[in-house]
Amino acid sequence: MRSRHSFSTDFIIRKCKGDKSKAILFARITVDGCSKEISIKEKIDSDDWDNKREMVKGKSQAAKAINNAIDDIRFRIKEKYRMLEDAGAHKAQGIYQLHLF
Numbered sequence: 001m002r003s004r005h006s007f008s009t010d011f012i013i014r015k016c017k018g019d020k021s022k023a024i025l026f027a028r029i030t031v032d033g034c035s036k037e038i039s040i041k042e043k044i045d046s047d048d049w050d051n052k053r054e055m056v057k058g059k060s061q062a063a064k065a066i067n068n069a070i071d072d073i074r075f076r077i078k079e080k081y082r083m084l085e086d087a088g089a090h091k092a093q094g095i096y097q098l099h100l101f
Contacts, residue, residue, distance in 0.1 A: 005085070007031050009077050011054040011070055015046055023049060025066070027073055031081070040073065042066050 008030045013023035025040040044066065048057045055070060056063040 005032050007081055009074055011040075011074075012037075013044070013046060013049045016043070021046055025070075027077065029077060040069065042069065 010028045010030070012026050012028055014026060016022045016024065022043055023046040025042045025044065026037045027040060028035055028037045044056055048063065050057050056066045
């Protein structure tokens with residue numbers, strides 16, 4: 001019988017220290033209450049971030065490109081979680097290490 005583990009992936013922003021109007025995107029991976037954050041290395045205007053949808057607002061090419069990257073990263077993190085789950089490992093650190101590409 002498989003045991004259940006909690007798992008979530010959230011995308012958040014952190015405002016830049018020098019310029020508060022800009023923010024850097026992070027993916028926060030949580031497994032069984034243990035969280036790790038990974039920088040997506042994308043900088044956006046902090047006013048363009050939609051916290052509820054975890055996406056960049058707007059229909060510009062740049063917004064679409066970043067939103068597509070978020071979807072791709074979310075898919076790859078879930079895929080790697082499934083790989084670790086099949087192997088019997090369930091730690092956020094393991095997903096974090098696998099995510100580094």
